[in-house]
Amino acid sequence: MHESAFLIGQVFNGISVASLFVMAALGLALSFGLMRVINMAHGEMLMLGGYLAYLTLLVVPGPLGILVAMPVAFLGAAFLGGILELTVIHRLSTRPLDTLLATWGVSLILQQAARNLFGAIGVQVVAPTWLDHTISFSTGILSGLTLPDTRLFILLVAALILGGVALLINKTRLGLYVRAVNQDRPTAAALGVNARLVDLTVFALGTGVAGLAGVILALLGPVTPTVGQSYIVPAFLVVILGGLGSLVGTTIASLMVGLFTALIEIYVDVSVAQVLLLVFVILFIQIRPQGVIAVRSRALEG
Amino acid sequence: MKPALPITLLVLVLGAAAPWLISAYELSLLGRFLAFSLVALGIMLTWGEGGILSLGQGVFFGLGGYALAMHLKLEGLDIANGDMPDFMTWSGVSALPTLWRFFVNPWLSLVYVVLVPGLFAAFFGWLVFRRRIGGVYFALITQALALAFATLLVSQQALTGGFNGLTNFSTFAGYDITSQGAARVIYLITFMLVVAAYFALRWLLATRFGTMLRATRDGENRIRFLGHNPLPYKVVAFTIAGSLSGIGGALFTLHAGVISPALVGVVPSIEMVVWVAVGGRGVLWGAIAGTLLVNFAKDEISSALPSLWLYALGALFVLVVSFLPGGIAGMFSNPRLPPRLLRRRQEVVE
Numbered sequence: 001m002h003e004s005a006f007l008i009g010q011v012f013n014g015i016s017v018a019s020l021f022v023m024a025a026l027g028l029a030l031s032f033g034l035m036r037v038i039n040m041a042h043g044e045m046l047m048l049g050g051y052l053a054y055l056t057l058l059v060v061p062g063p064l065g066i067l068v069a070m071p072v073a074f075l076g077a078a079f080l081g082g083i084l085e086l087t088v089i090h091r092l093s094t095r096p097l098d099t100l101l102a103t104w105g106v107s108l109i110l111q112q113a114a115r116n117l118f119g120a121i122g123v124q125v126v127a128p129t130w131l132d133h134t135i136s137f138s139t140g141i142l143s144g145l146t147l148p149d150t151r152l153f154i155l156l157v158a159a160l161i162l163g164g165v166a167l168l169i170n171k172t173r174l175g176l177y178v179r180a181v182n183q184d185r186p187t188a189a190a191l192g193v194n195a196r197l198v199d200l201t202v203f204a205l206g207t208g209v210a211g212l213a214g215v216i217l218a219l220l221g222p223v224t225p226t227v228g229q230s231y232i233v234p235a236f237l238v239v240i241l242g243g244l245g246s247l248v249g250t251t252i253a254s255l256m257v258g259l260f261t262a263l264i265e266i267y268v269d270v271s272v273a274q275v276l277l278l279v280f281v282i283l284f285i286q287i288r289p290q291g292v293i294a295v296r297s298r299a300l301e302g
Numbered sequence: 303m304k305p306a307l308p309i310t311l312l313v314l315v316l317g318a319a320a321p322w323l324i325s326a327y328e329l330s331l332l333g334r335f336l337a338f339s340l341v342a343l344g345i346m347l348t349w350g351e352g353g354i355l356s357l358g359q360g361v362f363f364g365l366g367g368y369a370l371a372m373h374l375k376l377e378g379l380d381i382a383n384g385d386m387p388d389f390m391t392w393s394g395v396s397a398l399p400t401l402w403r404f405f406v407n408p409w410l411s412l413v414y415v416v417l418v419p420g421l422f423a424a425f426f427g428w429l430v431f432r433r434r435i436g437g438v439y440f441a442l443i444t445q446a447l448a449l450a451f452a453t454l455l456v457s458q459q460a461l462t463g464g465f466n467g468l469t470n471f472s473t474f475a476g477y478d479i480t481s482q483g484a485a486r487v488i489y490l491i492t493f494m495l496v497v498a499a500y501f502a503l504r505w506l507l508a509t510r511f512g513t514m515l516r517a518t519r520d521g522e523n524r525i526r527f528l529g530h531n532p533l534p535y536k537v538v539a540f541t542i543a544g545s546l547s548g549i550g551g552a553l554f555t556l557h558a559g560v561i562s563p564a565l566v567g568v569v570p571s572i573e574m575v576v577w578v579a580v581g582g583r584g585v586l587w588g589a590i591a592g593t594l595l596v597n598f599a600k601d602e603i604s605s606a607l608p609s610l611w612l613y614a615l616g617a618l619f620v621l622v623v624s625f626l627p628g629g630i631a632g633m634f635s636n637p638r639l640p641p642r643l644l645r646r647r648q649e650v651v652e
Contacts, residue, residue, distance in 0.1 A: 038438050088620060096438050097355045098623045101579060104572055105619025112612040233449050233568075236442040271457035275450045281443065282429055289433035 005137065005145040010262045016151040018258025019158030023213035024231050025238040025250055026165060027081075027206015033182045033245010034199055037089055037099040038236070039081075041107035043228025045207045047114060048080060049073035049214020050223035054123045063128045069215050070157075077211020082204040089203070090196075107228075114225040122224030131219065150219050157216060161209055166247055168205075178202055182245050234261070237281050243291025252292045305587055317493050321486040333489040333557040335597040336496050340550035342577045342589040343499050344543030349575070350583035351507060352539045353519030354436065358444030359547050359574050361451045362419035364566030366548025367555040368455075369418050371468035372402060373411035374555075378473060381406060388470070393460040401461065408475040415552040416545050423544025427537045436522070436536075445568055452567030467562025471555075479556060492553045496590065499546060503586055506542075515539055576615065579622050582631025592629060 028042050056069035088106060092099040127150055135147045169175040180188040181195045189195045217227060234257055241253035260280055264273045305313075321329055341359055348354040379385040386398050405411050426447070430440060455462045462468075471479060478484055506512055517525050518532040525532045555561040564570070573596075581592015596618070604611040622629065 032438075036438070038442065088624065092624060095627070097349075097353075097441065098627060100355070100357075100438060100441055101572075101575060102620045102623040105616040105623070108612050108616035108619070112609060112616070116609060229568075233446050237446055240439050240442060269457060271450075271453040274453050278443075278446050278450045281446070282426075285433055285435055286429065289435055 007266075009145050009147075010266055011259065012147060012151070014259035014262030015255065016154050016258075017262060018254040019154050020213060020216065020231060021235055021238050021258055022251055022254035023158055023161060023209055023216070024235040025242070025254060026161070026209050026247075027203070028235060029239050029242055029245055029247075029250040030165075030178070030206050031199075031203050032239055034178070034202055035089070035093050037093055037096050038103075038239070039084070039089065039203075039207075040100055040104040040232075041084065041110060042103075042207065042210055042235070043232030044107045044110040044114075045077045045081060045210035046214040046217055046228040046231060047110070047223065047225065048077050049211035050125070050218040050227055051114065051118060051123070051214075052076045052211065053215040053218045054118075054125050054223055057125060063130055066128050066131075066215065066219070070212055073211040073215045074208040075211075077214070078204040078208030081207025081210075082200060084207070085200050085203040090199070093199075111225045111229075118223075118225070120225060122222035122227070124222050125218035127219045153219070154216050157212070161212065162247075162251060165205075165209070169247060174198075174201065234277070237277065241281060241284060241291055243293040246291070246293040249291055249293030256292075314497065317497070318490070320493070321489055326482060326485065329489055330485060330557060331598070331601060332594075333485070333492050334554055335594050336489075336492045336590075337550045337553035337557060338574070338577065338597060339496055339590040339593040340499055340553070341547045341574050342581070342593040343496075343503055343586065344546035344550075345574060345578045346583060346586060346589035347503060347507075347515075347546075348539050348543045349578060350585075350589075351512065351519065352515050352536060354536060354540060355441045355575070356444040356540070356543070357441050357568070357572050357575065358446075358448040358451075359543065360448050360566040360568075360571030361444075362423055362544040362547035363551035363554070363570075363574075364451060364455070364561065364563075365419040365422060365551065366415045367551030367561035367565070368462070368468065369405065369411055369414040369548070370552035371471070371555050371561045372405040373408055374471035374474060374479075375468055376402065376406055377408070377471070377475075387463075387468075389463045389466070389468075390460060393464075395460045399461055412552075415548050419548030419551075420541050420545035424537055424541040427540035427544075428533070431533055431536045431540075434522075445571070448566070448568045448571040452563045455563040455566070463562075465563060467560055467565070468555075469560040469562075471559055474556075480559070485557075488553070488556050492557070495549060495553070499549075500586055500590065503542075507586070511535065511538070573615070576619055576622075578629075580618065580629055582629030584628060585631035588629050588631025591631065595630070 024042070024046060027045075028038060032038055050073075052073040053066065053069040056072045057065040060068045084103070084106060088102050089099055092102055131149045131153055133149045135149070135152075137145045167175075169178055177188070177193045177198050180191075180193055181198050185195055213231075214223075214228075217223070217231070221227075238250060238253045238257050241256060242249035242251075243253075257277065261273055261277055264276055268276065316323070320332060324332070341363055344362075345356070345359055348356060375387040379387070381398060381403075384397065386395060387402075390398070405414070430443060435443070455467075456465050458464070473479060479488065507515075514525070514530065514532075515535045518535050522532050551561065551566075554565075577593040577596050578589045579592070580596050581590065582588025600611060600615075603614055626632065
């Protein structure tokens with residue numbers, strides 16, 4: 001295989017991993033910007049999306065089953081996220097570290113429930129035949145490069161979601177409220193924005209997107225009770241790198257983490273790559289502790 | 303809140319007499335859990351007093367545990383003649399790795415147990431705290447650290463024993479460590495170290511250092527405005543917690559006869575936090591009591607109904623944190639939580 005084709009293949013892999021990270025981290029980053037809490041059960045929303053895809057495909061087999069599974073997973077995860085926000089997160093939202101611990105408890109319960117319901121080994125979701133192709137290059141400098149359709153599909157879905165959320169935040173009234181609460185909660189509330197409802201909506205939206213990402217994960221490998229765990233720690237790092245609740249920052253940070261991992265794995269094995277990613281993050285925050293994009297605010301601490 | 307003198311004396315006497323009061327199996331459990339409670343004391347110092355939540359204390363536990371275990375694997379081997387630990391021979395290593403040569407001397411290894419986790423915690427803490435990264439960010443970064451550490455241990459099979467970790471120890475500095483009598487001695491050493499750590503921390507928290515640490519927790523920026531630098535207090539607290547975890551890890555390795563990646567990763571690290579949450583993050587004895595309680599409960603529940611334990615642990619997290627933030631110790635003391643816990647969001651936003 002040509003050298004540059006291999007490199008481009010790795011870059012492509014990095015971008016497709018980054019698109020998974022962006023879907024996983026989007027909800028985390030938005031809610032973190034609003035409420036300063038991190039939902040440790042967010043990874044289990046990916047898992048839930050995966051299992052919902054599996055169940056949907058049992059009911060609706062055939063080539064279009066996966067397209068039905070996506071809204072089902074979105075709604076299912078958004079619903080569970082909404083309940084979680086109402087019962088646990090809201091009452092703890094003044095204590096961010098305690099929220100971390102409580103939601104980690106929720107994540108343990110959800111993992112164990114999945115283990116009891118579906119077994120520890122995991123279930124397989126078969127990608128529909130229309131995603132079963134690969135685009136291969138056989139001539140020129142790209143000779144030997146193959147791009148699987150599933151990977152392109154991930155990119156497409158991530159781009160659509162990102163575009164959709166960007167429109168929602170920047171062009172709609174709800175988005176205006178979100179930005180207002182993000183900048184200054186008491187003032188927004190004083191001007192009549194229902195900050196509670198904004199919190200709840202954004203949280204449910206974020207978990208819904210994670211559920212959708214879970215469907216995509218199911219196309220790549222088996223859905224296991226711990227499938228979310230392997231993606232959630234990089235997603236946390238994305239949130240740290242991205243900056244408070246910034247959509248652009250989260251996207252750039254996802255690309256950074258995805259590309260860094262994919263390119264470093266050319267030289268070292270996966271476990272060392274994980275260590276180097278952490279080193280990269282720690283070095284990065286030495287230079288920019290506020291993240292890639294800092295939301296301007298006059299608050300000293302928030 | 304300090305426990306009354308008669309209760310303190312009773313606990314000390316019972317603890318010291320335990321080897322002659324309870325069965326060998328129970329003693330082994332108690333010893334392990336007391337080793338854990340050294341980790342918990344460190345978490346109480348950083349989280350309860352310093353407001354620094356680390357979800358990666360398992361890393362320091364592991365560093366201490368592995369430091370001792372590496373020496374125990376070398377014990378009795380003829381290193382000059384090219385002898386190697388059993389697992390290295392299986393992995394096809396031809397010569398003892400340089401890293402392992404540091405652990406030939408038993409007493410130096412004991413120094414490493416304290417020094418390696420301490421220095422690593424100091425360096426890591428300094429790097430992160432100097433850029434004023436704290437709170438949730440710090441928790442997430444330390445969790446990533448725990449994940450990276452455990453993955454690295456598993457993948458470097460030839461150097462670390464991989465997934466199975468290090469086990470099959472027989473002697474330390476020539477003394478047999480597997481006999482019944484040795485178990486008692488190891489228990490008593492553990493017990494004395496826990497008591498020493500408890501009183502040392504009690505003293506430390508009563509000094510000016512303790513005051514500054516609490517002040518940093520409650521209003522880091524106010525401390526800066528008053529002309530102090532909060533960095534050294536946080537780094538020192540995190541370093542002490544790291545060393546305590548390392549000692550706990552080494553003692554655990556002696557009691558359990560094994561140290562492995564499964565004991566130091568993400569889940570064990572966060573479980574360490576729940577011990578302190580249950581016991582009470584604001585009180586020193588709460589950390590020890592919580593560790594013993596949660597671990598004995600875990601032992602009972604998981605041997606009877608294995609899948610129930612994770613539900614119980616999850617529910618414990620949610621319930622304690624939501625309804626009993628002061629933990630068990632908080633129920634005994636006057637309801638004086640750290641002010642940050644009680645402050646309303648509006649004030650925090652300002």
